[in-house]
Amino acid sequence: MIPGRIPARRGLARGLAMTAAAVLAIPVAAALTVQPATAATSLRGLAEAQNRYFGTALTDGDLNNSAETNIAGPQFDMVTPGNEMKWDTTEPSNGSYNFGPGDQILSWAQAHNDRVRGHNLVWHSQLPGWVNSLPQNQVQGAMEAHITTEATHYKGKLYAWDVVNEPFNEDGSLRQDVFDKAMGTNYIADAIRTAHAADPNAKLYLNDYNIEGENAKSDGMYNLAKSLLSQGVPLNGIGLESHFIVGQVPSTMQANMQRFAALGLDVAVTELDDRIQLPASSANLQQQAADYANIVKDCLAVSRCVGISQWGVDDGNSWIPGTFPGYGAATMYDQNFQPKPAYNSTVSALGGGSTPPPPSGGALHAVGAGKCVDVPNSTTTSGTQVQIYSCDGQANQAFTHNSAGELAVTDAGVTDCLDANGKGTTNGTKVIIYPCNGQPNQQWTINSNGTITGVQSGLCLDVTGASTANGALVELWTCNGGSNQQWTLS
Template identity: 65%
Template sequence: MSVRTPRLPRPRHAGRAFGAAAFTAVAALAAATLLPTSQAGAAGTTLRSLAEAKGIYFGTAITQSDLNNSALTAIAGSQFGMLTPGNEMKWDTTEPSRGSFNFAPADRIVSFAQANSMRLRGHTLVWHNQLPSWVSGLPAAQVKAAMENHITTEATHYKGKLYAWDVVNEPFNEDGSFRADAFYNAMGSGFVADALRTARAADPNVKLYLNDYNIEGLNPKSDAMYNLVKSLKSQGVPLDGVGFQAHFIAGQLPSTFKANLQRFTALGVNVAITELDDRVQLPATTASLAQQASDYAGVVNTCLAVTGCVGITQWGVGDADSWIPGTFPGYGAATMYDANYRPKPAYTSSATALGAGTGPSPSPTPTAPGGASCKVTGAVNAWNTGLTEDLTLTNTGPSTINGWSLAFTLPAGQTVTGSWNASLTPTTGQIAATSLSYNGTLAPGASASFGFQATHTGNTSLPTVFSLNGTPCATA
C-alpha cells in the first residue's frame, strides 16, 4: 500500500462521524438552477443508472441536517442508488442512555431513501467511536448483554428496510491488533462473531458486513481483516461482506488494491467500497483535480474488474458537506461535486468508467463560489533580479463572490518579497492569494486588483494558470 498521511484524532462529527459544512441559500439556488440537465437524473445518464447497468450500485452518505439542503438532496436522490446515514444509526444517537432508544433521526434518512427508491446501508451497530460513556463505563460482565440488546433492538427496528448492515466498524489498529475498546476488553475477539450472530437473528435477510479503513491494499491491517474473515467463515459465522472505506489521498491508490479485494472474495464474501473520497491539498489545482479524476476512475474500474465487488459509496455528496477539511487541515475538495454541487472531473471520469460515452462535464465556463465565473489579467515589470506583478481578478459570473482565494504557481526562480491588496502564502511554488477585509466581496462584473514584488533568477514571466477555490479561471 502507498504511504498514507497519518490519521488525526476524530472529533464527534468528523471522520466517519460525518458532518456537513455550511451551505448558503444563494449557493443552493445557484446550484439548483445551473446544474446540467443530465444532473436531474435523466435515464441512462446518472451514476445510479450507469452503475446498475453494470450490475453494481453507486451510493452516497447524508446526515439529517443535509435533508434541508435542496441542492444536495436533488443530486443525492437522482444520482445515487444506495444511501448511508452519516451519524443517525450510530450508538450515541440511537441509544444515548441504556435502554432508551431514539430512531427518529435515522427514520428521516430512511424515509428520504424510500421516497427516492434508494436502497439503504445501515451504519453502524458496533463501533468504538461515538459510543455513549455509559457503555464504556459498564462492568465487563455486562457489556455482552448490552451489545446484544442494542443490536437486536436496532436491527429489528429496521428489519426488512436495509440492504446491509456495517455490523462491526473499524475493529483493528494500524498494526493489525484489535482495538482495546469496551467490547474487546470485555469479550476478546469473540465479540465480532457474537455481534454478527446477533444481527443475523434479528434480521435474517440483511447483508452483514465488517467495515474498516486503510485495508484497501496489502498491509498488516488488511492481513488482520483477512485472517478474521477466514476464521469467521470457517466457524460458520454469518458474514456476507467486507467494506473498504477508501478514504484516499490523490495519487496514492494502493497498487495492490485489486489483488487485495480478490483475496477477500476468494473467501466467499462480497466486497464494497463504502466511504470513498480522494482528498487533495488546498487550494486544489487543475492538476490535482485531474489526478483525482484518474483515481476515481481507478476505483470504479477496480470494482468492475473484481467479481464480488457489489458497489461504491462516496462519503458525502459534495465538497461542501465533506468531513475532510475539518479533520485533515490543508486538505479538501475530496468528492465528485464541488462546493456548489457542480460535477467535477472526477464525476466525468467515473461516469466514463461506468460506460458513459461522455459523462456530464463541469460547466464550460470555469466557475467560482456562488456560481460565479472568473477571469484573471496581469502585467509584469522586471529589472535585473527583481520584478513586480499586478494581477486583476474579475467576477464574470451571475453571483456575488464573498471572499476569494486565488491559486497559481510562481515560475521557477521567483520568490515573493512583498504584496499589496492580498495576502500571499507561501513565497515560492504554489501560491494562494487571499482577499483582505476590504476587497473580498465581488459583485457580478466587479474586479479586485492586487500585486506583489519578487526576486527572480532570470525567468520574469507571469503565472499562466489560475484557480479560484479549485476551479480554473479564464486568463487574458
C-alpha cells in the same frame, strides 16, 4: 462539529493522520477536461447497468439542504446515514432508544427509490459513556440487546449492516476496546450472529479503513474473515472505507478485493473520498480524477464488488477540512455543487460517455446591474481589467464560452480570454483579458444558479461593491448568491 456536516471519527482521524504524514510525489495522470460534462446518464444508472450501486452518505441536516439533495436524488442509489444509526444516537442511555433520525434518512431514501446501508451497530467511537462504564460482565448483554433492538426495528428495510466498524489497529491486531476487553475476539462473531438472528435478510459486513490494499491491517481482516467463515458465522461482506489522499490509491486494491471475494464474501467501497492539500491545484484535481477512475475500474474487475459509496455529496459539506486541517476538495462535487473532473472520470470508468456543451456566446449580462461585461475602450492590451457597461452589441461585449471552458472575446482580429490575474485565488483578484492559453485560471463554469465560477479558484465572477454604475470593475469573490454575482450569456 460543524452543524449539518458528517463529523470526524476520532479513531479514524488518528489512523489516517499517519498516512497524511507520508504523502509521496506521484506522477500526475494525463490531463482530463476540467469543465463539467453532461453525463449520458446518472452515476446510479451507469452503476446499475454494471450490476453495481453508487451511493453517498447523508445526515438529517443534509436532508434540509436542497442543493445536496438535488444531487443525491438523481445521482445515487444507496444511502448511508452519517450518524443517525450509531449507538450514541440510537441508544443514548441504557435501554432508551431513539430511531427518529435514522427513520428520517430511511424515509428519504425510500422516497427516492434508494436502498440503505445501516451504519453501524458496534463501534468503539461515538459510543455513549454508559457503555464504557458498564462492569465487564454486563457488556455482552448490553451489546446483544442493542443489536437485537436496532436490527429488529429496521428488519427487512435495509440492504446491509456494518455490524462491527473499525475493529483493527494498523498492525493488524484487534483494538482493545470495551467489547474486546469484556469478551475477547469472540465479540465479533457474537455481534454478527446476533444481527443475523434479528434481521436474517440483511447483508452483514465488517468495515474498516486502511484495508484497501494488501498490508498488515488488511491481512488481519482477511485472517479474521477466514476464521469467522470456518466457524459458520454468517458474515457476508467486507467494507473498504477508502478515505484516500490524492495519488495514494494502493496498486494492490483490486488484488485485495479479489482475495476477500475468493472467500465467498462481497466487497464494497463504503466511504470514498480523496483529499487534497489546499488550495487544490489543477494537477491535483486531475490526479483525483485518475484515482476515482481507478477505484471504479478495480471494483468492476471483481465480480463480487457490489458497489461504491462516496462519503458525502460535495466538498462544502465534507468532514475532511474539519478533521485534517489544510486538506479538502475530497469529493466529486465542489463547494458550489458543480461536478469536478473526478465526476467525469467516474462516468467514463462506469462506461458512460460525456458530451461537452456546445459553444455558446453573446453578451455577458450582469443581472444585478442590467449591464454587460465590457472590455474598456475595445482595447486589446493584455492585463486590462474588464468592467460592466451599458449593453451596446459591440464586439468588445461579445463573449463565447467554448469547449475548453474559456470565455473568449474577439475584437479587431485579436482574441483574448477572461483571466484571473496572476492565477489569483483570493477575494478581489482582478478579472482581466489575456491571450488565451488554456490554463485553469482562464477556465470558467457557467452554473445553473446563474453564477460563473473560476475552475482554478472556485470563486465567483463578481461586480465590485455590487455597483450598478458604468465602469464598475469585475473581480473574483467568494460565492454568496448576490445579484452582483448573477450572469446570463445570450
